[in-house]
Amino acid sequence: MPNIDLSEKLQDLMQRVGISSFKALSRATGVSERQILRLRQGKLKEMRVDVLLKLSPVLKMPLNELVTTFSSVELLQNPATNQELLQEITNLKIEYDRLQLQLEQQREILLKELQQSTLQLLESLLLQWPTAAQKAQENPEFAAVKIVPLIQKPLEKLLQGWGVEAIASVGTEVPYDPQLHQLMEGTAQFGEKVKVRYTGYLQGDKLLYRAKVSPV
Template identity: 70%
Template sequence: MSNCDRTPQLKSLMQQAGISSFKALSRAAGVSERQILRLRRGTLEQMPLDVLLKLCQVLKIPLSELVASFLVPSLSPYCPLSPVPSPQEIADLKKEYERSQLQLEQQREILLQEFQQSSLQLLESLLLQWPTAAQKAQENPQLAAVKILPLVQKPLEKLLQAWGIEAIAPVGAELPYNPQLHQLLEGTAQPGEIVKIRYTGYLQGDKLLYRAKVSPIG
């Protein structure tokens, strides 16, 4: 199939999806700029299906529309006429797309099941012992909460450790106020002033999940 300039069609789709540049499209879709150049040159038939699917997802269009935009001959003076793909070729691409979508859905389901299984293993002691402990607490209101606390605390700590999640600081700690990590529950505080942790926050690596809730001292 002859090469032609499909840049105007791609720019139009990018504008509709709010994508400002080819480099931004490359990053968002997770495909190389070489593949995007192939699309612009009208050589879609040479591109891997997984690349086309990624571009469809970012551009928010079905595969059939991508095929129509980049395989069907354009009236642009930069694009000489080329053979129109047969209905069978388009139908085959559609079937391949549907098959790939089904595979992706099955992979998501498998990953979800594996995630749930690994989490259940970390919480095993809590799942097995907590119902009995809760029943004993209902039967004996005088039962000290400190005896039940380890049933919750240890599995939770193990789960957070497995996920790489760390507390910003323990409850009750006093430390300099950092507005990026701390949220004031009341009053005011300037960065560097000592505050007290009321509810701990969490970090996952360099990512902030929840800011710790703090109160000014004095």
């Protein structure tokens, strides 16, 4: 069987959707350039159906048209084989759509569960903060120190529940570590004392925010 080059057909489709190169198509679809090469060579039988499912929406071409356009002559001359492939793609697309819907539903459920658990941790703040804020507005002499626990305790519970830890408390002096600390001014050598101005946070081994510090 002679070699087939369907690169021009693929480039025409890519041009319609604003994709300039095969490498860009690979990035846009998550399909390897080797698989794209097989498509260009008409080697559809050697490609997994899930790869075609990724290419189809990006190229804005229905799966059956994609199969017809990039099938080899040998495949197209065998209607039975072609029909089996199209039926397999149709069945897998139905399953793909079902899984996508299921994934979206699970995502919504997880989001609601996260929101509910967060609201439970912030319950005292949600219930008491509006009243405390109103009292502070009505009475300028209302001590701000009385409001601090309303914010601090729920926040500490929330961070603890998410496994987030402060790198160091504000005002403390610690040995300078550029991996954990960000200098706000001046210079400091590793291990020299610095003062924490704004705390940073770790979540397990992952650094979320470096603590902002100043030289002592």
